[in-house]
Amino acid sequence: MKVEASTERLIERLDAVDWDESMDRNGSRVRLMQEYLRRSALWAQALGRTEHWPFFDIASFVDPAARIDEQTAAAVRRRMGEGGARPLDATIVRYMLDFSVLENWPDGLPDPFEPLLMVYERGGPFDWEAGRVYIGSAVGIPQGTWEKYVGRTPLDDVSPAALDALDEAWLARRAEQARAYQAGVQRRDG
Secondary structure, three states: OOOOHHHHHHHHHHHOOOOOOOOOOHHHHHHHHHHHHHHHHHHHHHHOOHHHOOOOOHHHHHOOOOOOOHHHHHHHHHHHHHHOOOHHHHHHHHHHHHHHOOOOOOOOOOOOOHHHHHHHHOOOOOEEEOOEEEEOOOEEEEOOOHHHHHOOOOOOOOOHHHHHHHHHHHHHHHHHHHHHHHHHHHHHHO
């Protein structure tokens, strides 16, 4: 099967992901995950598949024939596994790959997987359990309901500078929390 340009570009970007999780960019990763949850909710609502939200095979509900060939998918998943990706990542990447072969999708809906791909690119994998999405070991985003995310304000600026600013603000908050904690320990032990 011929791999289309959009799929080739996606594969290139996935191959460049460092699957060892980094917490240096958690500020942007959290906001990008929230944007994915918003977009996924829009898709779930439009397709009448809200019971499958948040991580689901969107392409299969738009066009069941939209599937990347198994050989290409297996090669991508193999490389991911060699790089340290987790089973959840392999499942979601398959959804991304299948979505990349869609020729058409409903008007007005954004690419659901672009923010999620950026989560991977900016720091590797994430975890999803017990109603929370974990970015790094310490940051849990409450999953909530799809309705909560549909009306959320879109993340319009995903430029590197804007995402870096989110990371800087997050790191500054973390440093301030660490200083406050240390001051409290010193007063208590003082």
